[in-house]
Structures are given as C-alpha cells and as structure tokens.
Amino acid sequence: MEEKNYKDINYNEVIVHVNDVSKAFGDLKVLQNVDLKLFNGENLVVLGRSGTGKSVLIKLISGLLKPDSGVINVLGEQVNQLNDKELRELRLKIGFSFQNSALYDSMTVRENLEFPLVRNKRNLTRAQINQEVEDVLDGVGLLRTINQMPSELSGGQRKRIGIARTLILRPDIMMYDEPTAGLDPLTCLDINSLINEVQERYKTSSIIITHDLACAKMVGDRVAMLLDGKFERVGKFSEIFDTEDERVKPFYDYNFIV
Amino acid sequence: MNSAKYKYLMTRKFETLLLEFANLHRFLMRFFREVVSPPFEIKEIIRQCYEIGWKSFPLISLTGFIVGFVFTKQSRPSLEEFGATSWLPALISIAIVRALAPLVTALIASGKVGSQIGAELSSMNVTEQIDAMEVSGTNPFKYLIVSRIIATTFMIPILCFYVAGIGLAGGYLSIISKDQLSVLSYITQVFEAIAPKDIFAMVFRSVAFGFTIGFVSTYVGYYSSKGTEGVGKAANSAVVASMFIVFIEELLIVQILALLG
Numbered sequence: 253m254e255e256k257n258y259k260d261i262n263y264n265e266v267i268v269h270v271n272d273v274s275k276a277f278g279d280l281k282v283l284q285n286v287d288l289k290l291f292n293g294e295n296l297v298v299l300g301r302s303g304t305g306k307s308v309l310i311k312l313i314s315g316l317l318k319p320d321s322g323v324i325n326v327l328g329e330q331v332n333q334l335n336d337k338e339l340r341e342l343r344l345k346i347g348f349s350f351q352n353s354a355l356y357d358s359m360t361v362r363e364n365l366e367f368p369l370v371r372n373k374r375n376l377t378r379a380q381i382n383q384e385v386e387d388v389l390d391g392v393g394l395l396r397t398i399n400q401m402p403s404e405l406s407g408g409q410r411k412r413i414g415i416a417r418t419l420i421l422r423p424d425i426m427m428y429d430e431p432t433a434g435l436d437p438l439t440c441l442d443i444n445s446l447i448n449e450v451q452e453r454y455k456t457s458s459i460i461i462t463h464d465l466a467c468a469k470m471v472g473d474r475v476a477m478l479l480d481g482k483f484e485r486v487g488k489f490s491e492i493f494d495t496e497d498e499r500v501k502p503f504y505d506y507n508f509i510v
Numbered sequence: 511m512n513s514a515k516y517k518y519l520m521t522r523k524f525e526t527l528l529l530e531f532a533n534l535h536r537f538l539m540r541f542f543r544e545v546v547s548p549p550f551e552i553k554e555i556i557r558q559c560y561e562i563g564w565k566s567f568p569l570i571s572l573t574g575f576i577v578g579f580v581f582t583k584q585s586r587p588s589l590e591e592f593g594a595t596s597w598l599p600a601l602i603s604i605a606i607v608r609a610l611a612p613l614v615t616a617l618i619a620s621g622k623v624g625s626q627i628g629a630e631l632s633s634m635n636v637t638e639q640i641d642a643m644e645v646s647g648t649n650p651f652k653y654l655i656v657s658r659i660i661a662t663t664f665m666i667p668i669l670c671f672y673v674a675g676i677g678l679a680g681g682y683l684s685i686i687s688k689d690q691l692s693v694l695s696y697i698t699q700v701f702e703a704i705a706p707k708d709i710f711a712m713v714f715r716s717v718a719f720g721f722t723i724g725f726v727s728t729y730v731g732y733y734s735s736k737g738t739e740g741v742g743k744a745a746n747s748a749v750v751a752s753m754f755i756v757f758i759e760e761l762l763i764v765q766i767l768a769l770l771g
Binding site: 346356 | 634637638639642643645646647649
C-alpha cells in the first residue's frame with residue numbers, strides 16, 4: 253500500500269490549534285498538556301491505544317466537552333470562550349462522524365439527512381432540500397437507501413450515511429471517530445476511499461481517530477501518535493514508525509503482522 | 511465495618527444526594543430558560559402531543575371505563591344498606607372528579623409515557639444521537655426535553671377530562687345494570703354534585719402531574735448512564751420516580767385544598 257501524497261494542503265494556514273490542553277475524568281488524567289495543529293486541506297490521523305483519549309480530543313475540539321486547561325482554536329475562534337449560540341454556529345462548520353454512526357433510528361435515511369438541513373438552512377425550498385439530500389446520498393453511493401430505516405442498513409452503509417449527514421451542511425472540518433471500527437477489510441477500504449474523496453471533493457480538513465494502521469496509511473497526510481496522554485510522535489506515516497520505541501513498534505507489528 | 515469507613519460512605523452518599531439536587535435544580539432552571547426563548551419547536555411539540563396523548567387513548571379509555579364501572583359496583587352495597595342508592599351518581603362524580611380521574615390518568619401515563627420517554631432518551635444518549643444533534647447545530651435540550659415536558663403538561667389534563675367522562679359512563683352502565691335511570695337524569699345529578707372548584711382542582715392536579723411525569727422521565731433519560739443497562743434503569747426509574755412523586759403531590763394538594771376550603 254502506497255503512502256498518501258495529497259498536494260492540496262496549505263501548511264501555512266492552521267485550521268485547528270490545540271494548545272497545551274489537559275482533560276481529566278476524576279482521577280483519570282486522559283490528556284496532559286496536549287499540542288496539535290491541523291492545517292488547511294490535510295487529513296490528520298490520530299493514532300493511539302483504546303482509552304488514551306483520542307475521542308475525547310475531537311469532542312473537546314467540537315465543544316462537546318470542556319478542557320480543564322489550555323486553549324482550543326478552531327477557524328480562528330477560541331472554542332472554550334464561545335457562548336451557546338456562537339458554539340452552535342461554529343459547529344455548523346464542523347462535521348462529526350460518530351463511531352456508531354449515531355443515525356436517528358426513528359427517522360428514515362432521507363429524514364436523517366434532512367434534519368440538519370431543515371433546521372439550519374430555513375430558507376431552502378422543498379425541491380432544494382430534496383436535491384441536496386439526493387446529491388449527497390449519491391456522493392456516498394447510497395441513493396437507493398433513501399427511504400430505508402437505519403435498522404435496515406449494514407454497518408458500512410450506516411457509516412456512509414453518517415458521513416453523508418455531516419456533509420450535507422458543507423463543513424470546513426471533518427471529524428471521523430473510528431470510521432473503520434467493526435467493519436470487514438473490504439468495507440474499510442471503501443470507507444477510507446470515501447474519506448479521501450471527501451477531502452478532494454469538499455476541500456475539507458479532517459481529523460481521523462483510529463487504531464487501524466491501514467486506514468492511517470491510506471487516508472493520513474500526517475499521523476499523530478497519542479501515547480500516555482501526549483502526542484509523542486507527529487509526522488508522515490513512515491516517519492512515525494521509523495523507531496525502536498517499544499510503545500510504538502508493537503502497534504505497527506500487530507497491524508501489519510510482521 | 512469500622513466507624514471511619516461508615517462515616518466516609520455516609521459522607522459520599524450525602525455528597526451524591528446534594529449533587530443530584532444541584533443537577534435537578536440546573537435542569538429545571540434550564541427548562542424555564544429554554545421554554546421562553548425562541549426558536550420554538552412547535553412541530554416537535556405537536557408530534558409529541560400526538561405520541562403522548564393520542565396514542566394513550568385506547569389504554570386510558572379501557573382503564574377509565576373499568577375504574578368507573580368497578581367503583582360504582584363496589585360502592586353500591588354500602589349505599590344499599592342505608593337505602594341511599596339514589597346517591598350513587600353524586601358519589602361517583604365526586605370521587606371521579608376530585609380524585610380518581612387525575613390519579614388514574616397520572617398513574618397510567620407514568621407507566622406508558624414515562625417509560626417510553628425514559629427509554630427513548632436514554633437509548634439516544636447511549637447511541638450518541640443526542641451528541642449528533644448537538645454537533646449538527648440543534649439544541650437537543652429544546653428539541654427533546656422542552657417539547658416532551660410541554661406535551662405531557664398539556665396532554666395529561668386533556669386525558670384526565672377524557673378519563674373523567676369515560677369513568678362516569680362506566681359508572682352509568684354499572685347503575686343501569688341494576689336500576690332504571692335516564693342518561694339526562696344521571697348527567698343532571700352528576701353536575702349538581704360537583705362545584706367549579708372541583709373542576710379547577712382536577713385541572714390543577716393534572717397539570718402538576720403532567721409536568722412531573724414529563725420532567726422526571728426526561729431527566730432520568732437525559733442523564734442515564736451509558737450502556738444497555740442504563741436504558742433499562744432509565745425506563746424503570748422514570749416510572750417509579752414519577753409515580754412516587756405523583757402520590758406525594760396528591761397528598762400535598764389534598765392538604766392545601768382542604769386548607770383553602
């Protein structure tokens with residue numbers, strides 16, 4: 253598998269800046285003085301073992317959790333300083349694809365996609381809404397499921413619909429929480445291709461949380477390795493694993509069955 | 511258990527209780543803040559009124575009818591001893607309007623609506639649907655919580671009037687199974703026995719019960735613990751806590767109304 257080489261990244265423009273952020277749950281210190289930058293147009297993969305705070309990081313960035321200390325800057329706004337209304341407006345620029353897709357199970361696929369659109373773009377006509385929904389669903393290759401309920405879809409289809417629902421608001425930033433978790437290898441490849449397609453077609457900058465190294469290699473322009481609550485290694489995929497660090501090596505060996 | 515450990519455990523329990531009260535207070539204050547601030551979720555409120563109110567009609571109808579019928583049947587022998595069966599319509603109307611209709615409606619709604627809301631919100635919480643709503647620019651508190659509390663507060667009084675009507679119909683059928691009494695005469699006696707303050711008390715009770723059921727079940731659902739066990743616990747707590755508080759409220763309201771005369 254070739255390492256990714258996407259050209260359309262502006263390394264002079266920081267979209268998300270996590271600066272000296274710490275977060276603990278009771279006595280458990282999850283993130284400790286973490287620093288991270290996401291550049292315009294790039295796919296940044298955050299790797300780490302389960303329970304190391306990867307998902308907490310993207311929840312902090314999207315304002316679902318508040319940091320104990322430090323500053324998070326997203327598109328020039330300081331997330332922890334925003335009031336509810338400002339935070340809601342900022343979130344419209346951030347697409348969040350959840351680990352279990354988080355589709356509204358009482359709604360059809362069409363209603364799931366319409367929900368954010370109808371509530372946030374109130375001036376759209378019914379015809380425009382239908383067109384938007386169909387375009388985005390077509391983009392993820394699942395237009396045929398438009399009238400199905402989430403319970404009728406496979407895991408891979410649910411992931412795709414979840415991504416489509418976030419894309420419908422045309423976000424500048426995408427957050428993918430474990431996009432390939434629980435999927436078979438071929439579906440993982442489909443999802444990884446979709447993440448790259450989204451980057452190219454919608455010009456998004458993305459943070460992808462995973463512990464799947466094949467996914468990291470295929471979609472990541474840079475990879476950040478979260479170890480013991482800190483980003484110890486950040487760089488290209490090949491740079492990250494060019495090490496004898498006993499905390500990193502087994503990770504690679506296991507994933508590529510060396 | 512030594513005394514130091516016992517003291518530590520009691521302190522922790524007391525702290526947990528205080529935190530729960532603080533959380534309840536914050537939830538209540540947020541409800542009052544959100545309920546008056548636009549945008550108003552009219553469509554969702556109407557949908558919830560349909561879910562909570564309209565879909566409860568079959569169960570409420572059966573229960574209300576049985577309560578009226580059985581209550582009349584059981585009251586008859588006592589009145590017969592004094593040759594006072596002609597007082598049955600008055601007795602039924604007072605019992606139903608003053609106590610049975612609001613209480614039966616609230617208990618049925620606690621079971622049906624409370625468990626439904628608790629389980630639904632809790633499973634949305636577990637599957638991150640509430641977070642998904644939040645990140646897609648929707649205020650989940652307003653959309654999910656405020657709409658449901660408004661719907662229960664509005665629909666339980668309507669259901670209560672319906673239960674009163676259907677209970678009185680059950681009572682009438684029970685009477686005519688033994689005696690002869692025209693519908694007009696029955697209705698006249700029913701309305702002669704109740705005063706406007708009884709109607710007011712019924713409305714007051716059912717509004718309080720409706721708000722309680724909505725508030726308690728949304729609270730336990732919204733703050734449920736993660737996992738499938740959390741869903742079961744939330745559904746169960748919604749019913750148990752709603753019923754418990756409804757009974758406490760009934761006791762307080764009866765005392766207050768007695769004091770007011």
